[in-house]
Amino acid sequence: MTPALVxxxxxxxxxxxxxxxxxxxxxxxxxxxxxxxxxxIEVVRPWSAHNPRISGEFSRPSAIRRYLRREVRGLVAAGxxxxxxAARPARAFTDREFFAALDEDRFDLRVKKLFLxxxxxxxxxxxxxxHYTGTPAESFQRHVLFTNYAxxxxxFLERFPDAERPDRDxxxxxxxxxxxxxxxxxxxxxxxxxxxxxKTITDHLAVLRPDTMIMIGHCGGLRNRQELGDFVLATAYxxxxxxxxxxxxxxxxVIPSLxxxxxxxxxxxxxxxxxxxGVVHTTDNRNWEFNQASTLHRMRxxxxxxxxxxxxxxxxxxxxxxxxxxxLLCVSDKxxxxxxxxxxxxxxxxxxxKRKHLxxxxxxxxxxxxxxxAGLPGSEVRSADEPLLGNGPDGA
Numbered sequence: 001m002t003p004a005l006v007x008x009x010x011x012x013x014x015x016x017x018x019x020x021x022x023x024x025x026x027x028x029x030x031x032x033x034x035x036x037x038x039x040x041i042e043v044v045r046p047w048s049a050h051n052p053r054i055s056g057e058f059s060r061p062s063a064i065r066r067y068l069r070r071e072v073r074g075l076v077a078a079g080x081x082x083x084x085x086a087a088r089p090a091r092a093f094t095d096r097e098f099f100a101a102l103d104e105d106r107f108d109l110r111v112k113k114l115f116l117x118x119x120x121x122x123x124x125x126x127x128x129x130x131h132y133t134g135t136p137a138e139s140f141q142r143h144v145l146f147t148n149y150a151x152x153x154x155x156f157l158e159r160f161p162d163a164e165r166p167d168r169d170x171x172x173x174x175x176x177x178x179x180x181x182x183x184x185x186x187x188x189x190x191x192x193x194x195x196x197x198x199k200t201i202t203d204h205l206a207v208l209r210p211d212t213m214i215m216i217g218h219c220g221g222l223r224n225r226q227e228l229g230d231f232v233l234a235t236a237y238x239x240x241x242x243x244x245x246x247x248x249x250x251x252x253x254v255i256p257s258l259x260x261x262x263x264x265x266x267x268x269x270x271x272x273x274x275x276x277x278g279v280v281h282t283t284d285n286r287n288w289e290f291n292q293a294s295t296l297h298r299m300r301x302x303x304x305x306x307x308x309x310x311x312x313x314x315x316x317x318x319x320x321x322x323x324x325x326x327x328l329l330c331v332s333d334k335x336x337x338x339x340x341x342x343x344x345x346x347x348x349x350x351x352x353x354k355r356k357h358l359x360x361x362x363x364x365x366x367x368x369x370x371x372x373x374a375g376l377p378g379s380e381v382r383s384a385d386e387p388l389l390g391n392g393p394d395g396a
Contacts, residue, residue: 005084006032006039006083006084006086007025007083007084008083008084009021009072009076009081009082009083011076011079011080013076018073018076019073021076022073022076023069025072026061026065026069026072026084029068030061030065032084032085032086033058033059033060033062033090035086036090037086037087037089037090038057038058038059038086038088038089038090039058039084040055040056040058040084040085040086041058041068041072041082041083042054042055042082042083042085043055043075043080043083043114043388044081044082044083045075045078045080046079047078050112051112051388054113054388055114056113056114056115056387057087057115057118057119059119059120059123059126060123060126062138063126063136063137063138063208064209066142066182067208067389070374071389074374075388087119090119090123091120093123093124093127101118101121102118102120102121102124104117104121113387113388114387114388114389115389116321116322116387116389116390121207122207125137125203125207126207128204129204129205129208131171132171132172132173132200132204133166133171133175133189133201134165134166134167134171134175135164135166135167135175135177137208139164139175139177139187140177140183140187140205140210141177141183141185141186141187141210142183142184142185142211142212143187143211143212143214143365143368144186144188144189144205144212145186145188145213145215145361145365146188146191146201146215146216146310147189147190147191147216147217148192148193148218149190149217149354150190152188152190152354152357153174153188154354155354155355155357156176157176159178159362160176162178163176164176164177164179172197173189173190173192173197173200174189174190175187175189175190176188184369184373186365189201191310194284194286194309194310195243195282195312195313196243197310198243198309198310198313198317199313202313202314203317206317206321206323209323209389209390211368212324212325212326212365212368212376213314213323213324213325213326214260214264214325214327214328214361214365215310215311215314215315215326215327216329216330216357216361217329217330218329218331218332219232219306219307219308219311219329219330219331219332220306220307220308220331220332220334221306221331221333221334222281222304222306222335223276223305226276226331226334227274227331228332228333228334229274229330229331229353230273230274230275230276230330230331231275231276231328231329231330231357231360232276232278232280232305232306232328232330232331233261233264233265233276233326233327233328234256234278234279234306234315234327234329235255235256235261235277235278235279236253236255236278236280237254237255237279237280237281237282237311237312237315237316237327238279238280238298238299238302238304238312239254239282239312239313239316240281240283240284240285240295240298240312241282241283241284241310241312241313241316243284243313244313244317247320248316248319252319254315254316254319255315256325256326256327257324257326259368259376259377260325260368261326263363263364263367264326264360264361266364266367267364267367268360270363271356273356277305278303278304278306279302279303279304280304280305280306280308280312280327280329281298281299281302281304281306281307281308281312282307282308282313283307283309284309289335306329307335308329311327314327322386322390324375328357328361330357375390
């Protein structure tokens with residue numbers, strides 16, 4: 001039986017009443033969720049020849065309220081009718097059917113979807129975000145920075161002393177949030193070291209549909225003329241992290257967002273820094289130096305300029321989940337040129353670089369915020385079967 005209609009926005013809606021109507025619809029979604037159901041949004045686009053009617057289910061819509069407001073606004077302004085209703089009773093995490101419903105491969109790729117994720121996948125990811133970061137999923141902002149050093153956290157808190165912090169000690173990947181109106185602020189997550197953590201956090205963060213993800217870690221510089229403290233702006237990645245190979249084979253091209261990279265390059269120029277664009281080799285072996293031949297051969301073939309353990313993983317998941325992303329690394333050692341990472345020298349280097357590194361990333365975020373308030377265009381990460389939300393009102 002078709003679930004009862006809860007709220008509907010039917011065009012035309014006067015501009016001065018549109019936001020009120022959208023808030024009314026989003027409030028209805030939250031009420032459905034509180035009543036123990038998965039809320040559903042149905043969009044009818046009379047201008048679409050192939051997919052005029054599309055619907056999708058959600059869990060905890062409050063976590064993506066800002067995103068939904070923006071997307072629904074664009075659809076209604078274009079002439080679509082948007083309906084909110086209760087779809088089906090929400091499954092408990094302990095329900096035997098819950099596990100099977102998490103499988104992304106179960107979606108029928110021949111059917112146009114409204115949203116990239118099913119409600120069970122969304123519910124679990126929202127819960128795990130809180131578990132891993134120590135902050136509610138609702139606290140995350142539109143722009144997310146990743147680091148694996150406490151020094152960047154220190155610099156972030158110096159700049160934003162009122163930032164929201166984890167609600168408990170000892171979380172695996174602590175998050176810090178500087179909120180702004182409409183969620184247009186910045187979140188920083190200390191993801192620790194390695195591709196497993198990078199995959200875990202971006203798997204779950206993807207359900208929030210952030211506008212940008214930027215990795216601001218450190219790397220080993222692979223070129224003789226690089227100096228400690230120089231920056232590396234990734235233009236491509238060599239994936240030796242292996243954690244995503246089953247779902248995204250390593251021969252699938254993955255590149256950062258061209259616009260976001262352009263903003264980072266402009267920020268690097270304004271800061272008067274020395275930097276090198278190029279390929280970043282991401283490995284899952286922190287001690288690759290102990291068995292060098294294969295890794296060095298791959299690095300040389302790719303003409304890699306840096307090596308790290310997280311950047312390609314974040315970029316690959318950004319590509320999978322259609323999130324504009326980029327990587328800005330700082331050279332902390334030169335493993336091929338007799339400058340390994342050692343405890344004493346590293347401490348002085350970190351202290352000198354942390355504020356500038358964060359500042360350059362935030363400068364680029366400000367450009368996105370100013371020039372693309374509706375989010376960066378993401379045509380380079382869209383697929384032929386792209387979901388409607390996030391793809392503009394004219395998405396087929």
